[in-house]
Amino acid sequence: MTDIYRPMEIEAESFRIISEEIRRMGRELPAEYASVIKRVIHTTADFSYLDTLYFSEHAMEAAKRALKTGSRVVTDTNMALAGIHKSSLRKLGGEAVCYMADRDVAKQAERRQVTRAQVSMEKAARQGDKCIYVIGNAPTALLRIVDLAQEGKMCPAFVIGAPVGFVNVTEAKQRLIDSGIPCIVPRGRKGGSNVAAAIFNAILYETAGR
């Protein structure tokens, strides 16, 4: 075993190994996206993300601008919320919220027979203007964001579209990509709250430090 036990040293060594393996695979990452791609691999130990991460044009600038102006961050799971590095976010005056466990959201979802994720996004649209959306679970959240944006009822600053799964996931991601909303998306079935948080934190660390 490696004789490294300090968290930041473990992380540095992990990124060294990831960079080395990418190099050995003969791959070269675009400098602009390298931190995001490597952090997703760090979080998953899954190098298939080398081939699936989609960045819309100027996605990184849009995300960093939104972070610098203290935009509210809305997640679709408490796991993604837990994964976001709060102290870095606070440095920029930002805050992260998740409405999924709110009683009004649950009630309305039940009454309308839709997902809580969908109702959460509607709540976010009513409460804030230019939010950052970090979606790691629900394709219905992504679909609602795209619909609301196209109806002029929401103006997302930036969306991380990383639901995981087998039903409507690839289709929802494609709709987000086609919408022209600034976004980062792991195409295909893979993703998750951990992946969504990793993408977010990579950009956050570049913007605010740690």
Next chain:
Amino acid sequence: MTDIYRPMEIEAESFRIISEEIRRMGRELPAEYASVIKRVIHTTADFSYLDTLYFSEHAMEAAKRALKTGSRVVTDTNMALAGIHKSSLRKLGGEAVCYMADRDVAKQAERRQVTRAQVSMEKAARQGDKCIYVIGNAPTALLRIVDLAQEGKMCPAFVIGAPVGFVNVTEAKQRLIDSGIPCIVPRGRKGGSNVAAAIFNAILYETAGR
């Protein structure tokens, strides 16, 4: 897109697709472990877990027995804690805790120059007797559990050993497997808080329902 929007229907359809794909791969899962294996694939969309999930002998019985007696559940991340299905756990009189953000843990880790995960496990050993450990991030947490158990300072009822990463991860998992402690482990580099929570929830749902 599939015209399914109710959460439980989406989940049922996802599991149907997963079962179908496993069958088409010519694989048959041991009935005892099928719910865990499929839920991990549901959480990750990653079928490589078919080949890596290790179950110690009688792991499922040990886990279910601990759940039925209301054992405390200790996680090494707030993400894993967030992913655990609390209302099912409450039915069994159990509770889940994570000491990672505790001030005394942070202080002691800083002073001793070790990871907070390691100090968290020591805190758990002092506070409870037969806990369930759900480890999704820190190999140092696993190593500390094995050491404390071998020193007779901890008696874990059951351990989910699912750290993810590149430094000491596969080695720490192997030490857990070799220790004889009842455990479930995704061998190799992959894992994560989401995987750890998925393994836990699969067993929880079998024991308590939802």
